[in-house]
Amino acid sequence: MKNTLCILAALVIAAASAGCSPARRDKDYGVFLSETEDLGRLRDYETVVIDAQYFSREQIDAFKSGGRTVYSYLNIGSLEDFRDYFDDYSGLTLGAYENWDGEYWIDASDAVWQAFVTDELAPALLEKDIDGFFVDNCDVYYRYPSRQMLDGLAAIMRALAGTGKAVLINGGDVFLDAYCAGGGTWSDVITGINQESVFSAILWDEGGFAAAPEEDRAYFTDYIERYAAQGADVYLLEYTRDRALIAEIEAYCEKKGFACYISDSVELD
Numbered sequence: 001m002k003n004t005l006c007i008l009a010a011l012v013i014a015a016a017s018a019g020c021s022p023a024r025r026d027k028d029y030g031v032f033l034s035e036t037e038d039l040g041r042l043r044d045y046e047t048v049v050i051d052a053q054y055f056s057r058e059q060i061d062a063f064k065s066g067g068r069t070v071y072s073y074l075n076i077g078s079l080e081d082f083r084d085y086f087d088d089y090s091g092l093t094l095g096a097y098e099n100w101d102g103e104y105w106i107d108a109s110d111a112v113w114q115a116f117v118t119d120e121l122a123p124a125l126l127e128k129d130i131d132g133f134f135v136d137n138c139d140v141y142y143r144y145p146s147r148q149m150l151d152g153l154a155a156i157m158r159a160l161a162g163t164g165k166a167v168l169i170n171g172g173d174v175f176l177d178a179y180c181a182g183g184g185t186w187s188d189v190i191t192g193i194n195q196e197s198v199f200s201a202i203l204w205d206e207g208g209f210a211a212a213p214e215e216d217r218a219y220f221t222d223y224i225e226r227y228a229a230q231g232a233d234v235y236l237l238e239y240t241r242d243r244a245l246i247a248e249i250e251a252y253c254e255k256k257g258f259a260c261y262i263s264d265s266v267e268l269d
Contacts, residue, residue: 029259031134031194031237033073034269039063047259049073049134049168049194057128064129071168072130076117076156077137079106089113094144099204105140109152118159132166134194142174154179157189168235170194173223192233195224199249200240202266209240228256236260 030045036054043066052060052072060070079086079093081102092113093104106113122133135157141149153175160167169176169190176193180186198220201212212220228234234256238249241264253260 029235029261031261031263031268034267043068047071052125052128052130055128060128060130064131069131071132071134071166072125072128073136074117074121074125074133074160075136076153077106077108077140079104085116089116094140105137105143107144107149107152108140108156109146109148111152114152114156117156122160122163126163126165130165132168132191133160134168134170135160135172135190136170138169138172138175141172141178145174150175150178150182154184154189161187161189161191166191166233168192168194168233170237171196173220176227177223186227186230186232190232192235193224193227194235194237195220196237197239198224198236199245199252200238200242202239209242211240211242211245224258225256228258234258238262239264239266 027044027046029047030042031049032042033049033051035042035050039048039050039055039059040063042048042050043063045068047069049071050073052070064070078097079089081104089106089112090104092107092110094107095105097103097105108114125133138153138157141153153172157167157169167190169192171194173195176186176190179189197212197216199212199217201210201216203210224234224236236249236253236258238246238260240246240249240262246262249260249262252258
């Protein structure tokens with residue numbers, strides 16, 4: 001009996017420890033932008049964000065056959081030097097992207113860039129049978145605000161929404177608010193919001209994480225809740241290993257009906 005009790009106690013402790021894992025506990029949603037080879041390791045997730053340029057339609061369809069949803073990363077506001085089209089569009093870059101070596105803000109007001117995204121990049125991803133786009137770096141409007149930049153991003157986003165696929169805007173709060181304030185309707189350009197670092201913060205200089213400042217948390221919770229109240233889907237992407245903060249994030253998302261993914265790596269691997 002003593003041995004049995006010890007075994008049971010060990011199982012309880014192990015289960016409790018597993019429940020307190022500091023990352024990747026939520027299997028409803030996951031963002032894996034550094035995964036370039038094996039979708040099989042993501043099979044426990046119902047909805048995933050990947051960079052579909054690294055996978056074939058056959059690989060994605062096989063992964064989706066279990067009822068999963070796949071969004072593809074699509075960067076419309078900056079240009080990374082590892083993309084095979086970097087040299088073709090590097091002349092449109094505006095400046096270095098802070099904290100990310102080899103990445104540069106791009107002039108999304110330029111018609112050539114807009115046509116490339118909507119007529120080449122997006123159709124190539126759609127050919128892979130993705131369920132939607134995870135659109136990054138509309139924050140270029142925050143960095144380089146102008147009417148031309150706002151209109152350029154809006155043209156791209158309307159074209160993406162016009163495909164009938166889901167469109168998640170990652171960040172881009174200043175753009176989205178400005179677009180709506182100018183008479184646009186959010187549902188013309190997005191179906192949902194993925195907001196990073198609502199409760200957590202990345203300490204780039206120290207190489208770690210922290211809780212977000214209260215003013216940032218208040219701003220972003222107001223932002224996402226405003227659009228959620230109008231029908232937008234909301235996803236949170238947080239970076240932390242703090243168990244108390246993880247519990248707080250998960251409780252908030254459960255209360256609001258939002259999905260979240262909590263990563264222990266800015267590389268999203």
